Amino acid sequence: MEMFIISVILATILITPFALKTLSPYLWMDILYFGDLLRIFVRFVSRRRRRPLFFVLDRFLEQTAALPHKPFIVFENEIYSYTHTDKRSNKVANALRAQRGYRAGDTVALFMGNEPAFLFTWLALAKLGSPVALLNHNIRTKSLLHCFNCCKAKVLIAASELKDAVEDVLPSLTEQGVTVLLMTKHCDTPGIESFSDKVDEAPDTPLPQSLRSHITFKSPAVYIYTSGTTGLPKAAVVNQNRLLTALAVLASNGVTPSDVIYLNLPLYHTAGFIVGFIGSIETGSTIILKRKFSASQFWDDCRKHSVTVIQYIGEVMRYLCSTSKRENDKDHKVRLAIGNGVRADVWREFLSRFGNIQVREFYASTEGNVGFINYAGKIGAIGRVHFLHRKLFPYTLVKYDTERDEPIRDANGLCVESPKGETGLLVSKITDIAPFVGYAQSEEQTERKRLRDVLKKGDLYFNSGDLMRIDEDNFIYFQDRVGDTFRWKGENVATTEVSDILTISDCLKEANVYGVQVPGHEGRIGMAAVTVEEGAQFDGSQMYSHVVSYLPSYARPRFIRIQNAVEVTGTFKQMKMKLVEESFDPGRIQDPLYVLVDNEKAYIPLTAPVYSSIISGNIKL
Incomplete structure (x- = not known):
């Protein structure tokens, strides 16, 4: 009898791992x-309790x-050590303190x-206790x-190559009494002061902590701009608490001090600034900073600098897969790719071509209060849902009428x-743990993202504006965006803003802007x-000439359709569904069609x- 019991125990020990792998294949990944x-949460709580208050700068x-x-x-x-970075930021801060029109704590763009x-x-502005608005340089x-x-900034600090763009708006800035500083050693434009020369001459002495003693966890840290359905870009407020939380974004994906991170996404973006820069501060990693993404130079840069972690948006993966194949495609040290927006077919092609790289697809938004991460590596999914996650950050998918x-x-x-397996709108409950701060100077736009009476009377949820689907294995998939925003080249394009720009031209009366799909391309083009x-x-x-003057490249409508009248609904809303379906096919459309060709301007x-x-x-778009 005793031998029988021992045999049963041994058999159970041997069989259990196989049974779990069959019945619950992701359990071990879930536990890890x-x-x-849990470790990250404990560290976060510990930091929140420190006095004086502990922030990203600390x-x-x-x-x-x-x-x-x-x-x-x-x-x-050029190589800049942690010490050099610290001292250079001190010089910037000291130069700014000596500048007329600026006081520590003022918002700076x-x-x-x-x-x-x-x-x-x-970093200099963080030492001075100043919130920073990150303007899109396009x-x-x-x-x-x-x-x-x-964002009510008192100072504008601009790169030297953006001088012309600053001069275009200088009369308005001057009228408002804004201090305009250009990162150059000499500037002869009245109303714009050179700043690099003053930084070079400033001392690198540390800044007194008293300059930022007024900051709390609810104080704005950065304003990051996001395009919505209501026209011009909105400034999402990222407060100090949210930025402190963001420290964990790379650490939670296994990034360590020994990693080298390739940062080629824009720093004014959430991905570049929060994931690449802020995430690296937590891990103590080295950042290989690139002016802009280049598919042809990407892997050579990775080899040259022994890069181990890369960032992507969906388009980055596709661009890399579109380059000519080379014998050394798998000759690199990259072990992890973290980002969002990659299609399943591009994901598979990327792995097949460039080797065994762990792809960590995630979902988050600048202003949102919920996020997911696909830690299991299921191709095509943006994340994995779990009851503990839902307990901390209550969310659900609700049925949505797209018409x-x-x-x-x-x-x-x-x-x-929405039942499991069906598409629904992602909404997330607004709580103390998962707050929604909203947008600067726009309570109306903030209110539009709040959804009330969702599951019971009086509750309050954040409306993500994204349609999702959860499968039987609890993986969640992005389906589409609702409303008038579409995504192209990793940027959200607000159709109302583009319509406004088009209709201030001399010849157009009305403009109905929408996104259309193009085979082989991520997102929708304008x-x-x-x-x-x-x-x-x-x-x-x-x-x-008009659209180039007013719109960044990703927002310029690639196709124009000339109509006798813009169709509207009974409530005078512009009709888009039929237009989207007809796309830009001259075989289906009798109206005159035009395409933007950069070579011919x-x-x-x-x-x-x-x-x-x-x-x-x-023809590449």
Whole structure:
């Protein structure tokens, strides 16, 4: 009998792992991941209890003390250690303190591309207790002024190459009494002061902590701009608490001090700034900073700098897979790719071509209060849901009427939850643990993202604006965006903003902007159905000059459709569904069609041969 019991125990011990792997194949991954999350949560709570208050800057200062001579930033063959970065940021801060029109704590707008000065300046402003608005360096005129004004900045610090863009809006800035500083050693434009020369001459002495003693966890740390459905970009408020939470983004994915991170995404973006820069401060890793993404240089850079971690958005993966195959495609040290927006087919191709790289797809938004991460590596999924995760961050998927552009409600006025396997709108309960701070200077836009009476009367949820689906294995998949925003080249494009820009041209009366899909491309590319002013003619060259002057490249409508009248619904909303379905196929559309061609600096007629070349991939968009 005793031998029988021992045999049963041994058999159970041997069989259990196989049974668990068959019945619950992701259990071990779940346990390991939530173990990591528990450690991160404990560390976060510990930091929240420290006095004086502990912020991201304090973590950087800790790393500088622990790793003084370690390279922190590598940029165009220049190496900046943690100590050098710390001292250079002190010089920026001291130069700014001596500047008239600035007081410690004032909001400052940063208008720069990817360069070390961006990071030095942000750290300097953190030492001065100043919130920082991260302006997209592609925006111009109306959009630039709007973004600057909505965060109430007192100072604009711009890169030298953006001088022309600053001069375009200088009269308005001068009128508001804004201090404008250009990162150059000499500037002869009245109203713009050179700043690099003053930084060079400033002392590198540390800044007194008293300058930031007014900061709390609820204080704004950065403003990151996001395009929505309501027109011009919105400034999402990222407070100190959220930024402190963001420290864990790389650490939670197994990134360590020995890792080298390739940062080629824009620093004004959540991905570049929070994941790449803030995440690296926590891990003590080295950042290889690139001005902009280059598919042809990507892997050579990774080999040159022994990169181990790369970031991506969906388009990055596709661009890399579109380059010519090389014998050394798998000759690199990259072990982890972290990002979002990669299609399942591109994911598979990426792994097949570039080797055994762990892909960590995640879902998050700048202003949102819920996120997911696909720690199990299930191709195509944006994350994995778990009851503990849902307990901490209560969320659900609710049925959504895409025609009426609103959630479906029952007889009691409550939202209807989507069954597993069906698509629904992701909504997340607003709580103390999962707050929604909203947008700067726009309570109306903030309120639009709040959804009330979701599962019971009086509750309050964040409306993500994203349609999701959860499968039987509890993996969650992104399906589409609702409303008038579409995504192209990793950027959200607000159709209302583009419509406004088009209709201030001399020849267009109305413009209905929407996104259309193109085979082989992520997201949707811009198209506009327009009407021409009476007595005017559509001029492709003039329209090209107009959109280039006002819109960044990703927001410029690639296709224009000339209509006699823009169709509207009974409530005078522009109709898009039919237009989206007809896309830009000249075989289905009788209206005149035009396509933007950069080489010709014009919109030219979209003929059947041009259409075929686009669909076949011979013409790249």
